[in-house]
Amino acid sequence: MSTLQEEISRRRTFAIISHPDAGKTTLTEKFLLYGGAIAQAGEVKGKRAKAATSDWMEIEKQRGISVTSSVMQFQHGGFCINILDTPGHQDFSEDTYRTLMAADSAVMVIDGAKGVEPQTRKLFKVCALRHIPIFTFINKMDRETRDPLELCEEVERELGIDTYAVNWPIGCGKEFQGVYDREKGRILFFEAEGRGRKASVTEVALEDPALEELIGASKAAALREEVELLGAGREFDLEAVRSGTLSPVFFGSALTNFGVEPFLEEFLRMTTAPLPRISDQGEVDVFSPDFSAFVFKIQANMNKAHRDRLAFMRICSGKFQRETEYFHVQSGKKLRLSQPQQMMAAEREIVEEAYAGDIIGVFDPGLFAIGDTITVPGKKFRYSGIPTFEPEHFMRVAPKDTMKRKQFIKGTEQIAQEGAIQIFKVPGAGLEEVIVGVVGTLQFDVFEYRMKNEYGVDLYMTGLPYDHLRLITACPCKPEDLVLCTGSAILEDFRSRLLVAFGGEWSVGFLTKHNPGLELADSLSV
Numbered sequence: 001m002s003t004l005q006e007e008i009s010r011r012r013t014f015a016i017i018s019h020p021d022a023g024k025t026t027l028t029e030k031f032l033l034y035g036g037a038i039a040q041a042g043e044v045k046g047k048r049a050k051a052a053t054s055d056w057m058e059i060e061k062q063r064g065i066s067v068t069s070s071v072m073q074f075q076h077g078g079f080c081i082n083i084l085d086t087p088g089h090q091d092f093s094e095d096t097y098r099t100l101m102a103a104d105s106a107v108m109v110i111d112g113a114k115g116v117e118p119q120t121r122k123l124f125k126v127c128a129l130r131h132i133p134i135f136t137f138i139n140k141m142d143r144e145t146r147d148p149l150e151l152c153e154e155v156e157r158e159l160g161i162d163t164y165a166v167n168w169p170i171g172c173g174k175e176f177q178g179v180y181d182r183e184k185g186r187i188l189f190f191e192a193e194g195r196g197r198k199a200s201v202t203e204v205a206l207e208d209p210a211l212e213e214l215i216g217a218s219k220a221a222a223l224r225e226e227v228e229l230l231g232a233g234r235e236f237d238l239e240a241v242r243s244g245t246l247s248p249v250f251f252g253s254a255l256t257n258f259g260v261e262p263f264l265e266e267f268l269r270m271t272t273a274p275l276p277r278i279s280d281q282g283e284v285d286v287f288s289p290d291f292s293a294f295v296f297k298i299q300a301n302m303n304k305a306h307r308d309r310l311a312f313m314r315i316c317s318g319k320f321q322r323e324t325e326y327f328h329v330q331s332g333k334k335l336r337l338s339q340p341q342q343m344m345a346a347e348r349e350i351v352e353e354a355y356a357g358d359i360i361g362v363f364d365p366g367l368f369a370i371g372d373t374i375t376v377p378g379k380k381f382r383y384s385g386i387p388t389f390e391p392e393h394f395m396r397v398a399p400k401d402t403m404k405r406k407q408f409i410k411g412t413e414q415i416a417q418e419g420a421i422q423i424f425k426v427p428g429a430g431l432e433e434v435i436v437g438v439v440g441t442l443q444f445d446v447f448e449y450r451m452k453n454e455y456g457v458d459l460y461m462t463g464l465p466y467d468h469l470r471l472i473t474a475c476p477c478k479p480e481d482l483v484l485c486t487g488s489a490i491l492e493d494f495r496s497r498l499l500v501a502f503g504g505e506w507s508v509g510f511l512t513k514h515n516p517g518l519e520l521a522d523s524l525s526v
């Protein structure tokens, strides 16, 4: 096998998705520890906090959070692993969703006491759109949790995916004894005091009377019964895992490092190397020697003195080399990508070369837009774009000083074009005021900050009661004659498409009932 093939085949690029506090950071940190990318726990969060005091946006400093999502690369067991961090908490935004477009699979961390939570559900939906493999890690088994069977059923019911439990917990909380590995027929014992040390392993068949001695009669009976019930469910099927219809489930405790290593090993074994991506000229061969990539995220103003932006791109084929001439398909320009960077744990590094599966960040002189394709000169295909995600928060925005109208329009349009906000207007109205829609409310603060600092415009911002937006695909009458419920409005986007904004999912029923012939699309990306 050539080096190119070898390098690409050993890439594993995935995102970790979860609801805040389920344990995503803790699990990421344990992964990085296995890869030797960090020396001790606590470094991921610590470094983030440090970065925030250097040249990140003022707003990050004030809030002590990271507005960007980062990528961490490490080596383990011959694999080259890229973890895409998906921003959560208050910094949840379209970028969180877009990051998922760059991943080949996802690890879903669920808090065993809480089950499927709202943010997990949202992120899962985006992963499911692409049919990528999804692995479930049910965390915090060292605490009191819900019934494991119930948790698996909830994942199946709420997310519409089948599950296959690779291992099964023996008790939880104070009674947690470890997990039973169904395939290998062995128990991995949990030792609370042995934090971070390797768990001890005992080979034992379920029917073996020794099981009673090992875990006690009642736990042995429960384990036998539960594993038998599991046996009646879906069988393991690697194809189904890889096409995203069956999620392998693992139980463990990230904090005590229990079950993390076996999870990582199984995950690496079951998930896929980079798969071909679709372009307007068909599938692009991952192993083609020609470099190609698409931009999935643009980070503005990392360094205020320079006003530059950083464009993050996912390499989809071939090998990237520094100081090589590439081609930006959307502008038709040849270019060298300057200062290509990669993240090693939380440290930035200039990279000389990178392969399909990897993510690089390059300085962007204002050339790139989300979804753009970069290829080698002579190749002009475009990767299929990144969908537009439905905003959930809306504000009416106008400049305080009406003399600043021009700067106001320029600023909002540029920031929207970067993909940091979405902008709409009331049909027929001018641009004196716009309606800004976002996925996460922090984006409003970033927008306000940037309008003032980059464009010199102070804003009036008024909250609006909508939390949903649907594209109108068929309108039976003039838009102004539609029967609307309170708290809803007709908006127009900058492609002159009509949309309806409303509060609460139930309004869809009202709108379609009172306006026969009205048709609304499920997605904004049609």
Ligand code: GDP
Residues within 6 Å of the ligand: 018, 019, 020, 021, 022, 023, 024, 025, 026, 027, 088, 139, 140, 141, 142, 143, 252, 253, 254, 255, 256
């Ligand atoms: P994130 O918001 O998903 O990144 O969650 P964190 O990794 O920051 O974890 C949230 C909290 O849960 C922290 O206080 C962790 O120490 C704790 N935590 C994470 N994993 C476990 C676990 O396996 N057991 C217990 N008891 N606590 C955990």
